[in-house]
Amino acid sequence: MEMNFTKMHGLGNDFVVIDAVRQHVSLTPERVRFLAHRRTGVGCDQVLLVEPPADPQRAAFRYRIFNADGNEVEQCGNGARCFAVFVREAGLTEATVIPVETAAGIITLQVQGDGQVTVDMGPPRLEPWTIPFEAAAAAPTHTLQVGGETLEIGAVSMGNPHAVVVVEDVHKAPVERLGPLIERHPRFPRGANAGFMEVVSRERVRLRVFERGAGETLACGTGACAAVVSGQLQGLLDRQVAVDLPGGRLVIEWAGREDAPVLMTGPAQSVFTGRIQL
Structure with a gap:
């Protein structure tokens, strides 16, 4: 063919x-x-x-x-x-x-x-069964045991499952080590994309994403959306946020309601x- x-x-x-x-x-x-x-x-x-x-x-x-x-x-x-x-x-x-x-x-x-x-x-999907993610109920963060460490993650679906971890310095984040472990974690029955987010201000973050089935990529649109949703749910971010990825910038907007759509521009x-x- x-x-x-x-x-x-x-x-x-x-x-x-x-x-x-x-x-x-x-x-x-x-x-x-x-x-x-x-x-x-x-x-x-x-x-x-x-x-x-x-x-x-x-x-x-x-x-x-x-x-x-x-x-x-x-x-x-x-x-x-x-x-x-x-x-x-x-x-x-x-x-x-x-x-x-x-x-x-x-x-x-x-x-x-x-x-x-x-x-x-x-709209983002936040109920665990819709992500899917094994947890008793939706919450801004969940505890996840990964590679001998205890992580606090945000669990969000943007049509595909994401785990978002807030880090102090995205450049030093253990993406290569923890990314594959989060991707295949048994609490994500369909696997997960692992996002590592550094909050620069309420209107700007830096993000690296280890994508399910692809490894770390220069940019992940759904990962940027999930990161902003998770950051808002934790009270860290405003409605519109510039997301700086290794490949460049996306602008994500979410009104903060479960029924509100996430808008991505890039x-x-x-x-x-x-x-x-x-």
């Missing part, structure tokens, strides 16, 4: 984006791993698939995400911004407000005049197009 693809990135979080509207595409975990491999394939953190929607009355497209390990996951915020730019550059739509289906539900993408993309990620960029034999 030969197919066209586009390489894109959002703050260095990179993707292979595939149009499955105008070409037949059959992805298997093996094919995803081949595409994602940085020496023998194209190289990326995630593979994004653009498909026709199951319900055209509610959405313009279906958006599917596959991690570099071949597993399909529920949500990817940086990928969502790339998705919005891709469908417009590919001539699939001229709309600036684009509702799309994901495994986590409908999200809305809005392309701004300056090229930035705002994603309505929907850039997305195409790098090159190609054709590959699978």
